[in-house]
Amino acid sequence: MAGLKDATAIAGIGRTAFAKQLPESERTLACRAIVAALDDAGIAASEVDAFASYTMEETDEVEIAKAIGAGDVTFFSKVGYGGGGSCATLAHLAAAVATGQASVGVAWRSRKRGSGPRPWRNTAVQLPTPGQWTRPFGLLRPADEIGMLARRYMHEYGATRDHFFNVALACRNRANQNPAAMMYDRPLTRDMYMTSRWISEPLCLFDNCLETDGALACVVVSAERARDCRQKPVYLHSVAQGLPAQHHGMVNYWNDDPLTGPAWTAARQLWKTADFGPDDVDVAQIYDAFTPLIPLSLEGYGFCGRGEGAAFTEGGALEIGGRLPLNTAGGGLSEAYVHGFNLITEGVRQLRGTSTAQVPSASTCLVTAGEGVPTSAVLLRS
Amino acid sequence: MSLLSPVVDGDGAPFWEYASRGELRVQTCADCAEPRFPPRPCCPYCQSFDSDWRPVSGRGRIWSYVVPHPPLLPGYAELAPYNTVLVELTDAPRIRLVGNVVTAADAPLDSVDPARLRIGAGVRVVFAPPDEQGLRLPRWLLERP
Numbered sequence: 001m002a003g004l005k006d007a008t009a010i011a012g013i014g015r016t017a018f019a020k021q022l023p024e025s026e027r028t029l030a031c032r033a034i035v036a037a038l039d040d041a042g043i044a045a046s047e048v049d050a051f052a053s054y055t056m057e058e059t060d061e062v063e064i065a066k067a068i069g070a071g072d073v074t075f076f077s078k079v080g081y082g083g084g085g086s087c088a089t090l091a092h093l094a095a096a097v098a099t100g101q102a103s104v105g106v107a108w109r110s111r112k113r114g115s116g117p118r119p120w121r122n123t124a125v126q127l128p129t130p131g132q133w134t135r136p137f138g139l140l141r142p143a144d145e146i147g148m149l150a151r152r153y154m155h156e157y158g159a160t161r162d163h164f165f166n167v168a169l170a171c172r173n174r175a176n177q178n179p180a181a182m183m184y185d186r187p188l189t190r191d192m193y194m195t196s197r198w199i200s201e202p203l204c205l206f207d208n209c210l211e212t213d214g215a216l217a218c219v220v221v222s223a224e225r226a227r228d229c230r231q232k233p234v235y236l237h238s239v240a241q242g243l244p245a246q247h248h249g250m251v252n253y254w255n256d257d258p259l260t261g262p263a264w265t266a267a268r269q270l271w272k273t274a275d276f277g278p279d280d281v282d283v284a285q286i287y288d289a290f291t292p293l294i295p296l297s298l299e300g301y302g303f304c305g306r307g308e309g310a311a312f313t314e315g316g317a318l319e320i321g322g323r324l325p326l327n328t329a330g331g332g333l334s335e336a337y338v339h340g341f342n343l344i345t346e347g348v349r350q351l352r353g354t355s356t357a358q359v360p361s362a363s364t365c366l367v368t369a370g371e372g373v374p375t376s377a378v379l380l381r382s
Numbered sequence: 383m384s385l386l387s388p389v390v391d392g393d394g395a396p397f398w399e400y401a402s403r404g405e406l407r408v409q410t411c412a413d414c415a416e417p418r419f420p421p422r423p424c425c426p427y428c429q430s431f432d433s434d435w436r437p438v439s440g441r442g443r444i445w446s447y448v449v450p451h452p453p454l455l456p457g458y459a460e461l462a463p464y465n466t467v468l469v470e471l472t473d474a475p476r477i478r479l480v481g482n483v484v485t486a487a488d489a490p491l492d493s494v495d496p497a498r499l500r501i502g503a504g505v506r507v508v509f510a511p512p513d514e515q516g517l518r519l520p521r522w523l524l525e526r527p
Contacts, residue, residue: 132388132398133420134480136519138458138491139466144450148468152446155501198463201449201496246426253445253468253478254419 005273006381007098009226009233010090012041012219013345018182018336020114022213029215030059030110031067037217038068042230043104050075050102050220052089054339056082059110075102079241081249083289083370084262086340087378091239093220103221109341110215130251143208143290145250146372147200150292153259154202159310161202164291165193167326168206168333170318171288175330178356182210183334207291209332216341218348234351237364237381238274242266243374250372262375263300263368270377271302278302281379282362283350284324285343288331293371298324301366301377320357328357343367344378351382385457385491387513393421396435402518404509407435408477417474438477440507442469442522445478449496464491469505469522483522487511498524 014036016022016029024032038045048070051061055078065073075096079085086109093105139145153159172188175181188206196205226233242265244255252258271277278301286297295309303324304312318326329335329346336342347365349355362382369376390398393409400407410417411425412432424431447467452459464482471477485493487508504525509518 130420132390132394136386136388137466137480137482138385138450138454138461138464139448139480140450140454140458144448144466147448147450148446148466151448152501155446198449198451200451201463203448248420251480253480254476256476 004094004098004236004239005275006235006237007223008094008220009223009235010218010348010380011221011226011229011231011233012037012039012043013217013348014038014040015216015342015345016214018180018212018214018338020211020213022112022115026110026112026215027059027063027067029213030064030108030217033110033215033217034064034068034106034108037106037219040231041219041221043219043221045069046071047104048106049073050093050096050105052077052079052092052105052107054078054082054085054089054109055080056339057109064108075105079376081370081374083287083339084373084375086344086369086376087239087367088241088369088376090218090220090236090344090378091241091376094236094239097220097222103225105220106217107220108215108217109339111338112213113337114211114213130248134251139251141200142250143203144200146290146292147203148253149258149296149372150290151202153292153296156259157307157310159295161194163295163310163313164207165190166313166318167288167291167294168193171327171331171333173319174328174357175334178329178335181330181335182212183330203290203292209289209337210334212336212338214336214338216338216345218344232352232382234348235381236378238270238379239376240266240269241374241376242269247374249374252372259296261296261300261371262373263297263371266368266375266377267301270379274379276364280364281324281366282364283328283359284326285328285331285347285365285367286326287340287343287368287370288327288333289337289370291333294326297368297371300371301368320359325357325359328355328359340369347380351380386455387515387517390517393423397421398517400435401509401520402512402516404518405437406440406507406520407437408471408474410434410436417477419477419479438471438473441472442505443472444468444499444501444503444505445470446501447499461491463496465494465496465499467499467522479520481520481522483524485523485527487521494524
């Protein structure tokens, strides 16, 4: 892995608008994001020879390559486990480019969750495992599954709804600075949070990410090539995936210690090959499908000790100027929920110095993928 | 609308067969005697492919719980808010089963006021009446109702 350190860089990023409802198909949205990312990098579509996305991505590389006019493709890869795959797409492209399997890689995610079907409704086919052990009992949606962990976390460590509100507020405040965010002009107050409707107690409306239509893409090339591209290179410093021993996916309750999730495994690998540690991270983009994932991830990635993640959110720590500015475009909670890919593009903007909530002279950024499922993470540096 | 029935797979079938007879049993390695859940073909501790189904007392404690509210599937939305609990078995503390706390084996999902649930509360198993496929779900009664 040391061979991957800073060997590749993100040279281009692109996205569509984010909205509850976009008229175009997922395929069209994917092509728009990819073409925009290539344009951002100043690289021709005909030079693309590698693709990486999520297994849950429904636009496939054959169709995308054909539509954008890619050249011969020599590497393609898809990563499983939903939002856990976001950063792994970059890891796979970095490995492909660094080992000479390809030279211009594109990673993307296109989704119509705002207007399209919601997966929890699709119960006609229950997965045999673990569905037979959870669905009949009314544990139906990701919010119910994470709510179970959240309640236990509150019980064990004294975390409160105010801690979860700190997370929701930090994301919303940043979205209020970002004209592209779905919650740009919609401030959040503690009163709104505390009186909002329940989704799955102890989680309320504002503990849940947004249902969004939209697409995003990144272009990955060698570090050498990136230095000749249009934009300031953002280097892939360290990458990791994480599937812990005896992990059970969203319903990790069967693990001996369900509160140490995949973040812990990814983090061990990530820091092992990095030249810096958690104290040196200037800004973080941490997967926030649900607010309790933030304290759990803060612990897993080593920003604080076990059980200290909730207290870490106090005193404006996650706001600009705080100890660890978080999800500076608004995250999944307030910018858009596109399976975490918008966290990657915001990490790139921070290190280019072009974020709408810029952390002064940020030069290192942690980006993480979905916690609670087999996951992935990257350390970016400028 | 009715509630979802378990979609049983080969590894899980013995659990449901015992449950249909009103017995709570846990897959246990025939060689190293370690229980495991969910059921799977190979023992993660000793890699043996031989397993038994060990009866357990049916007593446990609430490890955590949620109270889902709509939007939910229609059958569940009608009963919401209801509770879904995770029960840690007294005889096999590493085994935790998702279930519901109810006032009686045949009572609806929303028969217990969620305000009465606590992490650590003692519960004991009962089995729901058979569904259309003859499957009986384990359900839980509070030890101190």
